Amino acid sequence: MNKKPTVGIFKFTGCAGCQLELLHLEDVFLDLLKIIDITYWVMVKRENIEGPWDISFIEGGISTPQEIEEIKQIRKKSKIMVAFGDCAIAGCIPSIRNWIPQMESENKVYTDTSVIHSTKVMGIGEYVKVDAVLKGCPPHRDTFLEFIKASLLQIRPRLRQHPVCVECKYRDNECLITSKKIPCMGPVTSAGCGALCPSLGRECEGCFGPMSNPNAAALADIFKEIGLHQEDIERKFRKYAGMTIEFRKEAGQ
Ligand code: SF4
Ligand code: SF4
Ligand code: SF4
Incomplete structure (x- = not known):
């Protein structure tokens, strides 16, 4: 039997709702684990392996210089990188902040902003090559399953183009x-x-x-x-x- 593909699931700037949607896979989750090996998922696993990954799913946009470096490192260790959800695709709700001057919202939230080094909130594609996007806030669990199925079969996933x-x-x-x-x-x-x-x-x-x-x-x-x-x-x-x-x-x- 072929080795199961390794999968990493990562969180950047977002609400974690995309990862929660994956937890809605509970009825098929054990079957899923028979065909993929989730080696990195901090929300769910105590022990995580730092790559390499056949597929990395990225939740969240990029909003700090540290995140820019982190996403680049994950990219280096990933064969396929997926922007999983609207935050990872183009910033989504957190990107509303981009429409006001930089640091205005930070100054409203934090008493001491000396340790805050934020950038505009952007999708991951601003900094790394993205191989696929799964739309939604959050994407529907079936979209995730369709993508996994297509990846295993090495065919193009049937993702919706219509409104x-x-x-x-x-x-x-x-x-x-x-x-x-x-x-x-x-x-x-x-x-x-x-x-x-x-x-x-x-x-x-x-x-x-x-x-x-x-x-x-x-x-x-x-x-x-x-x-x-x-x-x-x-x-x-x-x-x-x-x-x-x-x-x-x-x-x-
Ligand atoms: S109709 Fe669908 S796409 Fe539109 S806001 Fe509601 S859940 Fe989102
Ligand atoms: S895309 Fe929506 S559900 Fe997913 S992390 Fe962003 S705000 Fe949360
Ligand atoms: S058909 Fe009308 S109500 Fe339905 S999604 Fe389109 S614009 Fe909205």
């Missing part, structure tokens, strides 16, 4: 934009959650980040027609993915 609206239609939901003029981010947001929020009558906030090739400008125009102020539109595009190329302009950069 939340497609999943919304599958669920036969009434569209919140057209029926109630509620500003929903679904048309530009990557599918993967099963249209969770619109199915509960709430607008999509964009937590899976941009879909493939979204028309963000057109949606911003629709929000304007609905009556949103420019500031509110920018906040919507900033919330989860303001640093991405796809949303940057509408986020006000």
